[in-house]
Amino acid sequence: MPEEAKLYHVLPDKAVQCDLCHHFCRIRAGRSGFCRARINRGGKLFTLSYGRPVSIGIDPVEKKPLYHFLPGTRTLSLGTFGCNFRCGNCQNWEISQSSGEGMELPFRSPDSIVQEALDAGCPSISYTYNEPTTFAEYALDIMKPARSNGLKNIWVSNGYMSDHCLNAVEPLLDAINIDLKSMAESFYRRICSTLQHPVLSNLKRLVRSNAHIEITTLVIPGFSDSPEMLRRLAEFIVNELDPETPWHISAFAPEFSWKMTDSDATPAETIECAFEVGKKAGLTYVYDAFNHQDTFCPQCGTVVIHRSGYTILRHDMNGCCPGCGKTIITLG
Ligand code: SF4
Ligand code: SF4
Structure with missing residues (x-):
């Protein structure tokens, strides 16, 4: 029921x-x-999705992606079905665009999810794969016992939640990665069937909250790869949020997309160009899937975390740079 x-x-x-x-x-x-x-x-x-996760897995927290929150740890990740966006580029469209009809999904109580995370030794639970806003009641019922059992709560979101929803979620939220898909309202209308301004407002609100925040932008050739748009996006983060907000640039893979299989994959040089745009705009931490995955201390230049994909190869810090003591990572 x-x-x-x-x-x-x-x-x-x-x-x-x-x-x-x-x-x-x-x-x-x-x-x-x-x-x-x-x-x-x-x-x-x-x-409809309360208690009916479609997918539960254990992922590196770097896969969310979060690079500055509990680095090197694993997070119990769950998603249900449904999404309040209709992104043509969606790679999880088989669940995000589903009503759950025809899916055999046994009920999983909130307490059983928390126990699974504890048994697996995960310090956090991530609400991800589809948009957690659409299963907020279930997420909240997990977040409460998770918090009281010492686990951190992570959302991976498109940032379209209402104030009512954020009022309920924010006190229990420890970290969030929000997709900022474009600075063009037309992109949100055309590709996602939504508006853009609520996402910007929620980002401004969340950056003032206690939750750790990182941002991801998928660069799609011909749709969200203009250097001018990317400059405005990076400047929005610098000027309206916080220049130390980590920005992840990701590459589009058309073969996995819902409706954009005829589009091109993002070339490595476009990703490099977006990286340069972000640095030039004044962002402290810019990451991409190809060449820029390490974390450098912005004060003294020490490489504090050396990564390859989702794997941490070297991690010389306890939240602060070993060279100069600057705080770089949120350890929870
Ligand atoms: S307002 Fe409610 S029903 Fe409508 S898309 Fe958003 S979460 Fe779903
Ligand atoms: S917001 Fe994310 S999950 Fe939802 S349709 Fe867009 S890409 Fe898919």
């Missing part, structure tokens, strides 16, 4: 309004929200 949702309110004629994300879907009886994971049954909103 699906759980009744918490963040919604009732409208006339058995309609409801979901208050979880900036779509604020008004849903008539018998219909689902934009994300396909919430349904109005008889004038009440139900969350």
Whole structure:
């Protein structure tokens, strides 16, 4: 049986309004929200994905990606189905664009997820793979016992949650990676079927919270690879957020995408160009999938973490640079 949702309110004629994300879907009886994971049954909103993870795995925290939070540790990662975006480039589209229909998904209680993380020796739980906003009630019910058992809570998100949702999540959130997909509103409308400004507002809010924050941008040839747009994006992070916010530049692989299989893969030189744009804009920590994965101390230049892919090859620090003592990493 699906759980009744918490963040919604009732409208006339058995309609409801979901208050979880900036779509604020008004849903008539018998219909689902934009994300396909919430349904109005008889004038009440139900969350279809509560307790029904599609995928649970143990990943390096670097894969989220988070490079400055508990480096070198593993994180119990789970995702359900549904998403409040419809990105043509989505690589998890088989779950993100699903309503769960036809999936055999045994119920997993929040406490059993926390126990699994503890048994596996993971210091954190990541809500990832699909958009955690769409299963916020389930995530929150895991985040509470996770916190009381000393585990950290990590969201990997598109940043489209409402203020109501963030008010509930923020006190339990330890780290978040948000996709900032483009500075062009038209990209969000065309590629994701959403608006851009709520993502920018949430980034500004989260950077003032206690949660550690990192940002990822996927560079898609012809869609989000213009040096001018990337410059504006990097300057937004520098000027409106914090120049020390780590920025991850990722490369597009068309063969795994939902609707953009005819697009080109991102060339290495485009990624290098984005890296240069980020550094020139004044970002302290810029990473990419090809050449720039190490963490350098911005004060004295010491290589404090040497990485290859998701693997840490050398890690000489305890949160601070061994050369000059600058704080670089959040150890939780
Ligand atoms: S989470 Fe967002 S997309 Fe899903 S029903 Fe609620 S408002 Fe709509
Ligand atoms: S790329 Fe992310 S935000 Fe976009 S549809 Fe896929 S899961 Fe949702």
